[in-house]
Amino acid sequence: MLYLTGKWAAPSMACCFESVSKSLSVAAAALVFVGNAAAQVVDRERVVGAAIDFVAEQEAFESCPYDDLRPWISLQPGDKVEGTLTVGFGSTGPHVKIGKCIDEGEARRLLETEVNRVLDVIEDELGLALPVGDWIAFVSLSYNIGVDAFRKSTALERYRAGECHEAASALLWWNKSKGRVLAGLVSRRAVEASLMCVV
Numbered sequence: 001m002l003y004l005t006g007k008w009a010a011p012s013m014a015c016c017f018e019s020v021s022k023s024l025s026v027a028a029a030a031l032v033f034v035g036n037a038a039a040q041v042v043d044r045e046r047v048v049g050a051a052i053d054f055v056a057e058q059e060a061f062e063s064c065p066y067d068d069l070r071p072w073i074s075l076q077p078g079d080k081v082e083g084t085l086t087v088g089f090g091s092t093g094p095h096v097k098i099g100k101c102i103d104e105g106e107a108r109r110l111l112e113t114e115v116n117r118v119l120d121v122i123e124d125e126l127g128l129a130l131p132v133g134d135w136i137a138f139v140s141l142s143y144n145i146g147v148d149a150f151r152k153s154t155a156l157e158r159y160r161a162g163e164c165h166e167a168a169s170a171l172l173w174w175n176k177s178k179g180r181v182l183a184g185l186v187s188r189r190a191v192e193a194s195l196m197c198v199v
Contacts, residue, residue: 044119048116048119050132051115051119051135051139052111052115054136054140055089055090055139055140056108058090058140058144058188059111061088061089061104061107062088063087063088063101064099065086065087065100065101066085066087067079067082067085067086068182069082069083069084069177069180070082070083077098078098083177084177084178085097085098087100087102087107088106088110088111089108089111090143090144091110091111091114114143118142118143119135121142121150121151122138122139122142125150125151125156125160126156126159131197131198133196134159134195134196137168137171138159140188141153141155141192144174144188145174153170153174154167154173155167155170155173164197165196168193168197169193171192171196172186172190172193175189
């Protein structure tokens with residue numbers, strides 16, 4: 001086993017299944033580090049790169065800010081945002097403003113900064129080496145829902161208790177934005193859960 005120390009809503013479930021299949025291909029590439037059954041320590045930079053690729057695949061790049069509940073609408077200054085204002089590879093926060101577009105390079109830098117911040121939180125919370133699949137799943141989840149929500153999640157609570165499969169199941173609960181189930185989140189959580197508890 002390998003260890004690390006230290007958006008749009010789909011219009012149909014068929015689209016979700018296609019997304020899951022494509023994302024699993026990216027996940028498989030991320031997990032190709034496994035060379036044998038012996039525990040290995042993996043360079044953080046290399047694994048962070050795999051996590052960034054995985055999250056980027058889940059989020060997809062958007063140069064201009066959009067409302068995650070109405071991504072098909074081209075926002076104009078003064079428009080009401082019903083969901084969460086998002087840009088780049090799922091970046092949110094006060095730096096995201098309607099009309100302020102970014103290029104893919106800047107989006108990638110924002111993603112890398114956030115992935116590293118999320119990793120620090122996960123290591124602080126768990127305080128142990130993680131199998132790389134579990135780590136990538138938790139990074140993707142935390143990046144999407146926020147580290148505060150992750151800290152309070154049942155998924156983390158169950159994982160701490162040594163209940164990996166139950167933790168993976170709890171990931172599936174995070175399929176809503178502003179109380180609304182999004183097909184894109186349903187498929188994303190399924191892919192994340194599939195990475196966990198791999199022996």
